[in-house]
Amino acid sequence: MKLNELTIQQAYDGLKAGDFTSVALTQACLDRIQKRNKTLNAFISVCGESALREAKEADAMIAAGKQQPLTGIPFAVKDAICTKDVRSTGAGKILDTYVPPFDATVVARIRAQGAVLIGKNNCDTFGHGASNENSMYGPVSNPHDETKVAGGSSGGSAAAVADHQCLFSIAEDTGGSIRFPAALCGIVGLRPSYGRNSRYGIMPMASSLDTVGPMAKTVGDIALLAEIMAGQDPKDLTTVPDSVPAYRDKLKMDVSDLTVGVPKEYFEVDAMDAETKAMVESKIAALEDAGATIVPVSLPHTKYAIPTYYIIVPSEDSSNMGRLDGMRYGVQEQGNSLKEVYANSREHGFPAEVKRRIMIGTYALSSGYYDAYYRKAQKVRTLIMQDFQKVFAEVDVLITPTAPYPAWDIGEKVHDPLAMYLADMLVGPAALAGIPGLSVPVGTTKAGLPIGLQIMAPRLAEMQLFQVGHAIESLQ
Amino acid sequence: MKVSVQEVENIAELAHLSLTAEETKQYAEQLSVILEYISMLNEVDTEGVEETCQVTGLMNVTREDEVAACDPEMREKLIAAFPDKVGNLLKVRGVFQTY
Numbered sequence: 001m002k003l004n005e006l007t008i009q010q011a012y013d014g015l016k017a018g019d020f021t022s023v024a025l026t027q028a029c030l031d032r033i034q035k036r037n038k039t040l041n042a043f044i045s046v047c048g049e050s051a052l053r054e055a056k057e058a059d060a061m062i063a064a065g066k067q068q069p070l071t072g073i074p075f076a077v078k079d080a081i082c083t084k085d086v087r088s089t090g091a092g093k094i095l096d097t098y099v100p101p102f103d104a105t106v107v108a109r110i111r112a113q114g115a116v117l118i119g120k121n122n123c124d125t126f127g128h129g130a131s132n133e134n135s136m137y138g139p140v141s142n143p144h145d146e147t148k149v150a151g152g153s154s155g156g157s158a159a160a161v162a163d164h165q166c167l168f169s170i171a172e173d174t175g176g177s178i179r180f181p182a183a184l185c186g187i188v189g190l191r192p193s194y195g196r197n198s199r200y201g202i203m204p205m206a207s208s209l210d211t212v213g214p215m216a217k218t219v220g221d222i223a224l225l226a227e228i229m230a231g232q233d234p235k236d237l238t239t240v241p242d243s244v245p246a247y248r249d250k251l252k253m254d255v256s257d258l259t260v261g262v263p264k265e266y267f268e269v270d271a272m273d274a275e276t277k278a279m280v281e282s283k284i285a286a287l288e289d290a291g292a293t294i295v296p297v298s299l300p301h302t303k304y305a306i307p308t309y310y311i312i313v314p315s316e317d318s319s320n321m322g323r324l325d326g327m328r329y330g331v332q333e334q335g336n337s338l339k340e341v342y343a344n345s346r347e348h349g350f351p352a353e354v355k356r357r358i359m360i361g362t363y364a365l366s367s368g369y370y371d372a373y374y375r376k377a378q379k380v381r382t383l384i385m386q387d388f389q390k391v392f393a394e395v396d397v398l399i400t401p402t403a404p405y406p407a408w409d410i411g412e413k414v415h416d417p418l419a420m421y422l423a424d425m426l427v428g429p430a431a432l433a434g435i436p437g438l439s440v441p442v443g444t445t446k447a448g449l450p451i452g453l454q455i456m457a458p459r460l461a462e463m464q465l466f467q468v469g470h471a472i473e474s475l476q
Numbered sequence: 477m478k479v480s481v482q483e484v485e486n487i488a489e490l491a492h493l494s495l496t497a498e499e500t501k502q503y504a505e506q507l508s509v510i511l512e513y514i515s516m517l518n519e520v521d522t523e524g525v526e527e528t529c530q531v532t533g534l535m536n537v538t539r540e541d542e543v544a545a546c547d548p549e550m551r552e553k554l555i556a557a558f559p560d561k562v563g564n565l566l567k568v569r570g571v572f573q574t575y
Contacts, residue, residue, distance in 0.1 A: 101553035195532040208530055237537040238530070307514045318491060325492065327568055332559035338569035343494035355493055359484065359503055360510060362491040373514070378527035380520050385528060417506055418513055434531030459531070 003028040004164045008073055008221040011167060015062055015072050022062070022072025026055035026116050029074045033119065033165045040141045042150075042160040044079045045087050046119035054116045061114050069224055071114035078157050078171040079120040080127055081212065082201040083107055086117065090203045091125040091135040094349025095330045104201025105236065106170060106212050106229045113228065118166050122156030125351045126321070127177055127205045129153050130423040133414050134353040141410065142185060144449055148407035151181030157215050158185035162450075168216040168225060174205045175309050176427030178213050179439040183402035183452020186441040188222050188469070189215045191427075193459045194434035195240040198233030206316040209431050219440065219469035223247035226462055245463050253467035256291030260284065260468075261395030265302035266426055273405040275445045280401045280453050283442050286475045287399075287468075295395055299387040304380050305429040310421055311364050311377035312432070318361025321354065356417060385433045392458045397468050400426055402439040402452035430456050438465040440472055477511040479504050 003025045006014065014020050030048050037043050051074065058072030077083050080090040082100035084107075089095045103111060111117065124134040132140040132155025140155040142148040143163040150159040157169035158181035171178050173191035182189025190213040197212050204210055214225035230244040262284060267277055288294045326332035326345030333344035350358075364373035391398065404426060413419045430437040436459070439452040453472065457464040484504045488495045495503065546554075560567040 098557065099553075101550045101557075195534070234539065237539070238532055238534065240532055240534065301520070304517060304520055307516045310510065311514055311517075322492075326559060328559075328566060329554075329557040330559070335569075338571055339492070340494075341569055342492040346492055347494045350493075352499075355495070355499070356503065356506060358491045358493060359487050359507060362487045363479070363483075363507065363511075366487065366490065375527060376517055376522060378529060379522035379525040380517055381528040382525050383520065383522070385531070418509055421510075 002164070004032050006167065007217050008070070008167050008224060009218070011073055012069055016067055022055040022058040022116060023052060025072065026051050026074045026118065029118055029166050032163070036163055036165060039146055040143060040159050040163060041122055041138050042140055042156040042163065042165060043076070043119045044089060044091060044122050044137050044156070047086055047117060051116050051118045058114045058116060068113040070110055070228065072116060073167050074116045074118045075110065076119050076121050076157065076160050076166040076169040077107055077117065078123050078154050078169065080123055080172060080203040081107060081170060083117060083120065086120060088120060089137070091123050091137050092324070092349055092351070092354070093136045093331060094324050094326060094345060098330050100201070102201060104212070105198035105233045107201065109228055110170065121154070121160055121169055121171070124153035124155070125354055126203055127153040127172060127174055128353045128357055130176065130180055130420050131413065132156065132181065133410065134351055136351050139410055142407045144186065145407065147409060148449065149184065149410055151184030151403070151407065153177040154215065155181045158182050158187055158189070161185070161187045161215050161217060168214055168221060170212065171215050172202055172210060172212045173431065174209045174211070175313060175431045176424040178215060179402050179427045179437055179452070179454060180424060182215055182439040183441070184407040184450060186444070186450030187215055187217055188219055188441065189213065189439045190222050190226055190462070190465070191430065191437045192226060192230065192462060193436045195238050196436070196460065196462070197229050198236040198239050200233055200235035204320040206313040207320065208316060209313065219438070219466055219473050220248065220251060222438070223251060223466040226466070240460070242460055247463055247466050250463065251466055251470045253471060255287060255471050258287070258292040258397070258468065259295060259395045260287060260292050261295050261297040261391050261398045263297050263299045263302070263391070263398055263400060265299055266400035269404055269425055271404045271422070272401070276401050276403070276405060276451050279443050279451045280399070283453055283472055283475065284399055287471065290471070290475065297391045297395060297398070299391060299429065301380065301384045301387050302429055305384055305432055306421055306425050308377045308380045308384065308432060309424070309428045310360065311373045312381065314357040314361035315364050315374050316361070318358045318365065321358050324349070353417070381432050384429055388433045388435060396457070397464050398456040400454045400456070402426060402454040406445050406449035406451060426454065435459050436462050436465055438469050440469045442472065477508060477515055479507040479511060
C-alpha cells in the first residue's frame, strides 16, 4: 500500500512505529497531487514548500515522544476556510489575492497537533452549488470517472480524499456541501450539529445553517476529527457549551439495541435511482439481520425543504455576500464612483450562481416581500424541525440515501439552476433542522460510481452517527 | 410568478451588481422559474406556527466590550491586504461625491 493511501489511524501507527516519516508521507501526497491535479482540479493552491517544512517539524515532535493523533498527517482545507499565510479565495476571483493573517478556529485546533497543511481545495464559489461546476477556478472531476462531477460544494475536498491526495480535508456544509460530494466520491463526510463547531474563519453563506466538518476515508477517522474540532469558541457565540464526548472510544455498539427509522419520503422522490435505492435498502436489511429494529416513519414536510432552503439561504447569503465589495481586502476594480467600484468589483469577482443567489435573496428580503418569503420559510422550517423531533421520540437514527442518484456528466445540469438545487433534496432537511448527518460509502453502481448512505441523529447525538456508521462499515 | 427585466434591474441595483443585458434577461427567466417553484410553500398551513430564526436554543450570549490589543504582525498583514491605502489608512471613494 502506498503511503498516501493510508487512513489517519494507519498513518499514526506507522509514524509511531518509525516505519516511515511525515516527510515521506507528505511527499507521497504532493506527488499524487502533482500527477492528478491537471485532471481532477481538486486543489486551487498547493503549499509544497511549507508542507515539507511542517512535516520535518512533525518528525522532530514524534522523535521527541510528543506525537498526537494528527502529528505529521497531511491534510487539506476547503478554500472557503481561512488558513494563516496561505491564500484563501473561496473559489471567488474577488478574493483571488486574499491571504488571511489567521487560521479558522477548527484549522488552528488541527494544526496545534502538528498536522501538515498541504493545500487548499477547490469548491463551488463561496459554497454555492451541488456539483462543483460553479467554481471560478474550473470544475472538479470525479476520481471514479473523470467525465462526471465530484458533487458540491466541497467537491475538491471529496475528490482529493478519494484520490488519496491528502488523508483528510476540512470543509463546510450549509445544505449538504460535505455529505453530498462525499457520497458522489465514495468517502465519509460529517455535517456536525449546528453550534457544535466554531465557524470563526469560515467564509459565511447562510449564517443560520453554516457548519464546518471533516471528510475522510473511514468513520473512525471522522470520529477522531470531530472530537478535535468540536467545542465552544469565544469567537463564535453560536457554539454550544455542551461537553464533547470521546467519540472514538465508544465506536463499537450492540446493534440489537438500535432502532432505525426509515423515512418513506426519502425513498419515494421522483428522481430516485433504482440502484441507489436498492443498495441502501440492502444495508438496512443487513442491520435488521444483525439485530437492529427497523421502523418505517414519515417526515411529511420533506418536500418543502428545498423551497424553504432556497428562500432562507439566498436571503442570508445576499446579506453575507454584501461584505465582499473589494474595499478592505481582495480584488478591487476601478470605477468612477464608490457605487461603480462596488458593482464592477462584484461583477468581475462573482460567478453567475453567486449573483443569482444574491438576486433571489435581495428580492425575497425587499420591501413588501419579506412576509411572503422569508417569514413564511422560517415557519415551514419549524414544521420540518418538528417532523424530526416527533420521529426521534421513537427511533435512535434515520437512514436514507445521501444523494438521489450517483454522479452525473459534467455540464449536464449547468443551465438549469432548479435541477441543481433539487440534487440536495435528501441532505437539505437535516441542515434546516440543525441536526447532524453522516454520509458513508456503501458500494458502487454497475457503472462503478459510488453510492452514499446518510445517517441522521438528534441534535448533538453525533456519537450515534459514528456508532451506526461504524456498524455499517463493519457489515461490508 | 413572473419577474420582469425591470424588476431584475432594480434588484441588481439594490444588490450592487452591474449586469449585462444578456445576464439581466437570463436572470429574469431563471428567477421566474425559481420563484414559481418556491411558491409551493403557499400550500403549507402555517397558521399559528412560530418562526425558526436559530436552532441552538442559546439566548443573549454576550461578552464584555473590552478593547483588545492587535498583534503587530497581524496588523501589518491586514494593512498590507488593503486594495488601496494612504499610509496605514484604508483609502476608499467618497460616499457622497464622484471624483
